[in-house]
Amino acid sequence: MVDNLLVIRGLNKHFGGIVATENVNLEVEKGLIHAIIGPNGAGKTTLIAQLSGQIRPDSGEIEFGGHDITGYSTARRAREGLARSFQITSVVMPMTLLQNVMLAVQGTSGHSFRFWAPVADDSEMEAAAMDSLAVVGLDDRADRIAANVSHGEQRQLEVAMALAMKPRMLLLDEPMAGMGKEEGAMMVETLNRLKGDMTILLVEHDMDAVFSLADRLSVLVNGHIIATDTVENIRNNAEVQKAYLGDSHA
Amino acid sequence: MDWSLLITQLLNGLQLGLLLFLLASGLTLIFGIMDFINLSHGSFYMIGAYFCGSVVAKSGSFLAGIIFGLAGMFAIGALVEWFIARKLYRADHLDHVLVTFGLILVFDTLVHLIWGAAGMAIPLPDALNGQITLGSLVFPVYRLLIIFSGLIVAAILFILVTRTRLGMLIRAGASNRTMVEALGININRLFLIVFALGAAMAGLAGMLIAPITEASIGMGNDIIIVAFVVVIVGGIGSVKGAFYAALILGLIDTMSRSYLDALLKLAMPVTYAETAAPALSAMLIYILMAAVLAFRPQGLFPPAGMK
Amino acid sequence: MSWLPQSVSGRIYASLLLILAPAPFFFEWINQPFYLDLLSRALILAIAAISLNLILGFGGMVSLGHAAYIGIGAYCVGIPSYYDYYNGWLHLGLALSVSASFALLTGAISLRTKGVYFIMITMAFSQMVFFILLSLEEYGADDGLVIYSRSEFPAWLSMDSSTSLYYWIFGLLLLSLFFIHRLVNARFGRVIVGSKFNEQRMQALGFNTYRYRLVCYVISAMICALAGMLLGNFAGFISPDMISWARSGELIFMVIIGGVGSFFGPLVGTIAFVLLEEFLSLITVYWHLIFGLMLIALVLFGKGGIHGWLSLLDRRGGGHG
Numbered sequence: 065m066v067d068n069l070l071v072i073r074g075l076n077k078h079f080g081g082i083v084a085t086e087n088v089n090l091e092v093e094k095g096l097i098h099a100i101i102g103p104n105g106a107g108k109t110t111l112i113a114q115l116s117g118q119i120r121p122d123s124g125e126i127e128f129g130g131h132d133i134t135g136y137s138t139a140r141r142a143r144e145g146l147a148r149s150f151q152i153t154s155v156v157m158p159m160t161l162l163q164n165v166m167l168a169v170q171g172t173s174g175h176s177f178r179f180w181a182p183v184a185d186d187s188e189m190e191a192a193a194m195d196s197l198a199v200v201g202l203d204d205r206a207d208r209i210a211a212n213v214s215h216g217e218q219r220q221l222e223v224a225m226a227l228a229m230k231p232r233m234l235l236l237d238e239p240m241a242g243m244g245k246e247e248g249a250m251m252v253e254t255l256n257r258l259k260g261d262m263t264i265l266l267v268e269h270d271m272d273a274v275f276s277l278a279d280r281l282s283v284l285v286n287g288h289i290i291a292t293d294t295v296e297n298i299r300n301n302a303e304v305q306k307a308y309l310g311d312s313h314a
Numbered sequence: 315m316d317w318s319l320l321i322t323q324l325l326n327g328l329q330l331g332l333l334l335f336l337l338a339s340g341l342t343l344i345f346g347i348m349d350f351i352n353l354s355h356g357s358f359y360m361i362g363a364y365f366c367g368s369v370v371a372k373s374g375s376f377l378a379g380i381i382f383g384l385a386g387m388f389a390i391g392a393l394v395e396w397f398i399a400r401k402l403y404r405a406d407h408l409d410h411v412l413v414t415f416g417l418i419l420v421f422d423t424l425v426h427l428i429w430g431a432a433g434m435a436i437p438l439p440d441a442l443n444g445q446i447t448l449g450s451l452v453f454p455v456y457r458l459l460i461i462f463s464g465l466i467v468a469a470i471l472f473i474l475v476t477r478t479r480l481g482m483l484i485r486a487g488a489s490n491r492t493m494v495e496a497l498g499i500n501i502n503r504l505f506l507i508v509f510a511l512g513a514a515m516a517g518l519a520g521m522l523i524a525p526i527t528e529a530s531i532g533m534g535n536d537i538i539i540v541a542f543v544v545v546i547v548g549g550i551g552s553v554k555g556a557f558y559a560a561l562i563l564g565l566i567d568t569m570s571r572s573y574l575d576a577l578l579k580l581a582m583p584v585t586y587a588e589t590a591a592p593a594l595s596a597m598l599i600y601i602l603m604a605a606v607l608a609f610r611p612q613g614l615f616p617p618a619g620m621k
Numbered sequence: 622m623s624w625l626p627q628s629v630s631g632r633i634y635a636s637l638l639l640i641l642a643p644a645p646f647f648f649e650w651i652n653q654p655f656y657l658d659l660l661s662r663a664l665i666l667a668i669a670a671i672s673l674n675l676i677l678g679f680g681g682m683v684s685l686g687h688a689a690y691i692g693i694g695a696y697c698v699g700i701p702s703y704y705d706y707y708n709g710w711l712h713l714g715l716a717l718s719v720s721a722s723f724a725l726l727t728g729a730i731s732l733r734t735k736g737v738y739f740i741m742i743t744m745a746f747s748q749m750v751f752f753i754l755l756s757l758e759e760y761g762a763d764d765g766l767v768i769y770s771r772s773e774f775p776a777w778l779s780m781d782s783s784t785s786l787y788y789w790i791f792g793l794l795l796l797s798l799f800f801i802h803r804l805v806n807a808r809f810g811r812v813i814v815g816s817k818f819n820e821q822r823m824q825a826l827g828f829n830t831y832r833y834r835l836v837c838y839v840i841s842a843m844i845c846a847l848a849g850m851l852l853g854n855f856a857g858f859i860s861p862d863m864i865s866w867a868r869s870g871e872l873i874f875m876v877i878i879g880g881v882g883s884f885f886g887p888l889v890g891t892i893a894f895v896l897l898e899e900f901l902s903l904i905t906v907y908w909h910l911i912f913g914l915m916l917i918a919l920v921l922f923g924k925g926g927i928h929g930w931l932s933l934l935d936r937r938g939g940g941h942g
Contacts, residue, residue: 142827171826176808419913596752
């Protein structure tokens, strides 16, 4: 019996006359890294936005851990254990790396209507945040201001924040966007460390990274998923090669 | 029902609405195109009135006052854009609020320095001082002139915005600034013209009202808030929206002041109605604005292509 | 001693509080009761500015209608007194509950909007309060209302003398500073500050930012109403003019002079504002011109206000805080 953490059924989204998502069906198995690839404009960003709750689909449903979350707000989905990172770096720039990750811990540990006790004295929360920073290798720079670290480090911070939410699933939107070779390799290493323990839905342009990381691949073309299979089979799928690999690897 | 009173009030509402439109049309364009909040737009209204009054006092001609007043306001608007507003387009809205709040203080004091603390009356030519009598209806000629010229300016502005190249750029700028920049248009000059034009129209409103109310320091500071309400209700950046919203708000404000107590008396004891009516009528436009913001934040008539 | 402020600016602020504490006795000694009045008014407005800074500086919510809460607090003293109800606890309770209810209602609507719209809608709501008070003939309409006697508290809490009223003001000032300091550094404050810089991210982290902002807005309104309650007692006179949008603009001005988003900024900003207003108006009737030019210069050139300038001393001195 396959244990699916995320199930998407018949998802549709139109903007005016433009089809962004067309009858998308997808199952993400628990514990696997499932990557979504597709040419530019295939609708990957719109799909992610619907999964994280920023955009409501026109029809279809999203089931997470056995619950229908289609009508949930972004915040509620996050509390249910669906954590995301952003394609364009989105952290709280004037805060330190540690403070950023502590916010992530705070977001999923009960309500924050606590008006008195200083967060800085909360050693438990700090320890949890430091653990996440250690996973991405930023624990030695915890007190640096987010705005002052490199782009690659900010991308790692994004992942650390998502991890600190103790999610059941990570939604990573192009974690390697804008990274150099070295920084990209570090990110692959980080994600490899998570492999097996964490369910990850990964949207990524970097094909080498995807092929080395993913357990399963889905190919999105024109808002529609044309194939879902293992990496090996996708590589040899003629239709996929024609639709996607052919023109981008020219 | 007293029909002549009703018609008189409708005309008064129309007059207020058109004055509001003169203020709000510039405000909404500056807001929509430059994303700039200009609290001191009401100062242009005040300075216009003083300009016009000075020229009338020297020349004895009201028409000369209007013409020189318009030219002067266009120049002042251009100067404010050039030296101050331009530096702030990319700053956040808080900075706009602060700087233009400072400008209000500066302009109010400058008027005080130049023209003194007392108000300035503007005499009208005899031809405009009369009244028109139609049966039981009596209406001052000058008020009809305000309505007439308000409609003319509105028509000119519509033609300018919908039929000319400048208007095309203005409309494009209101809905999509990046596009205009991408077209390689001299965006600085466009901004300068829009700002100066807005100042001239606000000044015109002040010139038109001053013969009735006198020009006085701070005269623009209350009406500018109502003009902002017009802009929000009409949809930021929309001249058409500003026109409809200005007329709606002008009519609501005038009519509620004269008829709301009668209406409330139908529903509640007379003493309560007499207390509640003035409060409610003064609040009505703000309630309308809050409702628009809560349920249709883009305004009633947002410019096409705006999100 | 680690509990002493480490930074230069921190030491300056601490000294300021130490100077403010015995002020009534000093002014009595030099026989200048006028200065005590001036200082009392400054500190009352400082409480209002501190409350505005909570939403404006820490939360990024630019309200152009905060003076409404000063007015609400003041009328919660004035109207009961008009009917001969002088009980101070009643006044205090009314000020807090009426301001909280009004803030909850209007905040719930206002906070659905962002940016310019928030500025305008908060202003619109304060104009509504302004016009309601303006039309209440019973309570003096635009002539305002004279309050003949101060709120009555038990003897040890009396605010009858100008000295005891000063300590009411000073005490509430310290309390608001301390409370907001705790608030901002607690979990709640982190959410508020985080939402100012990156609301989308905060939502993705699981925070319902709307609710946190609304609570923050209500807290700020209640603190501001305390300032209003004190102002009613201090001035002995209330009028709708306390609420006009120009007053709200001045409150923002005070926060900006001092430094947005710093704990002591609004305090020093307000003191500077009131002193400047007082002394400039002695020199010339055209003092608004200087004020206006200062405000423009402050935005164009003087980022960070007084707190920003003092922090430069910190960096030079190598301290932190």
